[in-house]
Amino acid sequence: MPFFAGASGQVHYRHWPVPEPVAGMVFLHGMGQHSGHYHRFARALGAARIEVWALDHVGHGLSEGDLGVYGPVPELGQNALLLTEIAEDQRPGLPLVVMGHSLGAAAAIETLGVEPARFRAAVLCGLPRAIAQRPPIAARLPILAVHGVDDRLAPIDAVRSWADAMPSVALREYPDAGHDLLHEPVRHVVTSDVVDFVLGTVQG
Template identity: 60%
Template sequence: MAAMPFFDGHSGQVHYRHWSAVGGPVAQLVFLHGMGQHTGHYHRFARGLTTAGIGVWGIDQAGHGLSEGDHPGPVADLAEDAALLTRLAEQHAPDVPLALMGHSLGAAVSMELLLRGDSGFRCAILCGMPKTAAVPQTAEGLGSAGIPLLAVHGVDDRIAPIDPVRDWAAGVRGLEFREFDDAGHDLLHEKVHATVTAVVRDFVLGATRP
């Protein structure tokens, strides 16, 4: 059962959820959703990770779900809120490694956090990467992050067509790019959702293992 607390964010009260790992966490994942979504859409995904010992922390980004603020809000401001959530996760289990994952808008916010260089994440996953963020400057910066990186993308994505994202991914040092046939933009809510969840689970466990 997920707890449903709030904290004071950049644009007001921010709602978040924590799905506890079964048997205690071996890793924790900070998850950032996409435009028009909220954490309530991700119970199934979280369950696929918590049963493997991965605690999940999710935020309703400003103007989404139960959070206050403008919709969608500047990416830099959303990253400030995500950093606050990350600190809560760290305080909850200080000795447990952290992973980061963002979908679409959340992927752009995740990149903002990673490019700051002080996040403390052990690995990161970008899902449905928006093409507006898939530019040479971010490719260079991510390649210097020094952590394992995974990008997952649907071949039939019409919101963020795969070709420019594929080209961008090829320029990111150390990035693993996984494509999913017969899948569009919202991978965690399509018929491939179980496969994508398993890929994310295995990547996080592998990247955070001592």
């Protein structure tokens, strides 16, 4: 099982390689989850020749740390950038996209604030309300935000306002869907939208 030395301990990650990839994704899960919950999503992206690397946040999955205690978000962003270095070393020149769900979306935004040039685009799923209520980020790369209209953990109104203030953000809304879009009945549509966005960004 692969690990790397993270900001505050050993971080476990998974890698789903594909032959002749056209893009790569660094994926960051949400609170209470781990990278193993996303095998199905990674396989779907692999079918479109998008290679995936995903870590377990500190305190989650097989990574070190107290169970469920994830640490400061800037450290999560630092770990995401360390995983990005691994992806870059393994696939030199492959265009990379960062995607995060909920807590992972907050970590993804952290990476965009530090080193946006490392990525071709970003996908934010279930953006937390606390993040959506902050000022827009300065990164100008294409961003796809996917959000359930019935999300009770992170109500969509704050995300709509955040996206309206960011010309580079495209917000995709899903009626009758809640917070965990990639594990709900709408997951097939969400996955297809993410694939189309990634391919359109790297091939357009």
